[in-house]
Structure formats: C-alpha cells, structure tokens
Amino acid sequence: MELWLIAVVGIVAVVVIAAVIFMIGVGVYNKLVSLENRYENAFSQIEVQLQRRYDLIPNLVETVKGYMSHERETLEAVIAARNQAVGSLKAAAAHPGAAEAMQGLATAEKGLTGVLGRLFAVAEAYPDLKANQNMMQLTEELTSTENKVSFARQHYNDSVTAYNTYRESFPPIVFANLLGHTENAMLLQFDSAAIAEAPKVSFN
Numbered sequence: 113m114e115l116w117l118i119a120v121v122g123i124v125a126v127v128v129i130a131a132v133i134f135m136i137g138v139g140v141y142n143k144l145v146s147l148e149n150r151y152e153n154a155f156s157q158i159e160v161q162l163q164r165r166y167d168l169i170p171n172l173v174e175t176v177k178g179y180m181s182h183e184r185e186t187l188e189a190v191i192a193a194r195n196q197a198v199g200s201l202k203a204a205a206a207h208p209g210a211a212e213a214m215q216g217l218a219t220a221e222k223g224l225t226g227v228l229g230r231l232f233a234v235a236e237a238y239p240d241l242k243a244n245q246n247m248m249q250l251t252e253e254l255t256s257t258e259n260k261v262s263f264a265r266q267h268y269n270d271s272v273t274a275y276n277t278y279r280e281s282f283p284p285i286v287f288a289n290l291l292g293h294t295e296n297a298m299l300l301q302f303d304s305a306a307i308a309e310a311p312k313v314s315f316n
Contacts, residue, residue, distance in 0.1 A: 140287040147278055148209075151271035151297055155208035157264040158300065162201050162221075165257045169194045169228075172250050176231070179241040183234055190231055193224040209272060209297030218301060265300050272297045 173187050180187065200220035204213040232251075235241055242248075276296040279288050288294070 136283060137287050137291070140284045141291045143278060144275070144284065144288065144291065144293050147271070147275040148293070148297070151268060151275050152208045154264070154268035154271040155205070155300075158261060158268055159201060159205050161257055161260045161264050162197070165254065165261065166194055166198050166201070168250060168254055168257065171246075172231075172254070175244065175246050175250060176235060176241060179238045179244075180234065183231075186227070186231055186234060189227045190224075193220070193227045196220050197224045209275075211295075211298045214298040214300050269299045269301075272299050 169190065173190055177187055197217075197220040200213075200217045204210075204217040207213045235247075278284055279293055279296060
C-alpha cells in the first residue's frame with residue numbers, strides 16, 4: 113500500500129475516532145445536565161416546604177408568648193434558630209448539592225428542631241395553650257409540613273444518587289471533569305434521628 117493511501121486511511125481513522133469521542137462526550141454532557149437539573153428541581157421542592165415551615169414559626173411564637181411570657185429565653189432561641197435556618201436555606205438554594213451548603217442546612221435544621229422540641233415540651237404545662245384553636249391549627253400545619261419535607265428530601269436524595277451513580281460510571285467518569293462536573297452532589301442527610309422525623313407537636 114502506498115504511503116499516501118496509508119496516510120489517508122490514518123487521517124480518516126483519526127477523524128472517525130474523534131467524531132465518536134465527540135458524540136459520546138455530547139451524550140454524557142446532556143445526560144449530566146439532565147440529571148443535575150433533576151436534583152436541583154427536587155431541592156426546590158424542599159425549599160418550598162422548609163420556607164413554609166419557617167413562615168409558620170413566627171405565628172407559633174406569637175401565639176405562645178401570651179401564655180409563656182416568662183419563657184423569653186426559649187422563645188428567643190426559637191426565633192434565632194429559625195433565622196439561622198432561613199439563611200442556611202438561602203445558601204443551599206443557591207448551590208444545591210454543594211457539600212458545604214447541604215451540611216450547613218442540615219446543621220441549622222437540627223438546631224431549629226431541637227429548640228422547637230424544647231418549646232413544645234414547655235407548652236405541655238399550659239392547658240389553656242394546648243386548647244387554643246390557633247395553636248392546634250399551627251401544630252397540625254407544622255406536622256403536615258414536616259411530612260412534606262421528608263418526602264421532598266427523599267426525592268432529592270434519590271435524584272442525587274442517580275446523578276452520582278451516572279457520573280461515576282464509565283464512560284461518564286472520563287468526561288465528567290472535562291465537562292465541568294468535577295464533584296458528586298451531596299445528599300441532604302440529617303445529623304441525628306432527632307430531625308429525621310417530624311417533631312412531636314401534637315397536643316391531643
């Protein structure tokens with residue numbers, strides 16, 4: 113075979129291989145973007161439910177403070193923890209899946225649930241407060257919201273797992289770093305069982 117023919121065959125082979133690699137890379141990129149959008153959208157559902165929770169808390173504090181005026185330290189702790197959680201949620205919403213943001217949100221939620229638990233424990237000593245219609249409605253809404261947060265978090269974690277599994281598989285792992293997907297997304301995990309379940313807010 114003449115040299116020029118060998119050269120032509122070699123060039124064609126290189127072009128074909130490059131085209132195949134390019135097409136694989138495009139496919140991997142599109143899939144990564146699709147899976148990333150999926151878990152980011154799933155996080156937005158967590159955001160909606162957590163924001164609803166945060167919006168209920170000032171009403172809760174306003175309701176109980178008339179009965180628990182001497183429990184000022186507890187009420188202030190609830191508001192402080194709520195405000196910290198709001199800030200952590202904003203940071204997480206700006207960077208869904210980022211390790212620092214997810215850890216910050218989980219820590220803030222743990223703190224908030226802890227002080228809410230103390231508030232409801234103290235409220236048990238006030239029969240009139242337990243019978244207050246507004247209080248009963250708020251606790252019911254909080255419990256419902258916590259359940260929705262749990263479902264939304266599970267959906268987010270499932271979506272993150274799908275993204276991470278694909279990113280770590282072959283051939284995506286070869287292309288992921290080159291395409292800007294350098295890290296796995298982080299699951300939203302709570303630090304303890306204390307906030308893995310809805311807080312006990314029932315006054316029945």
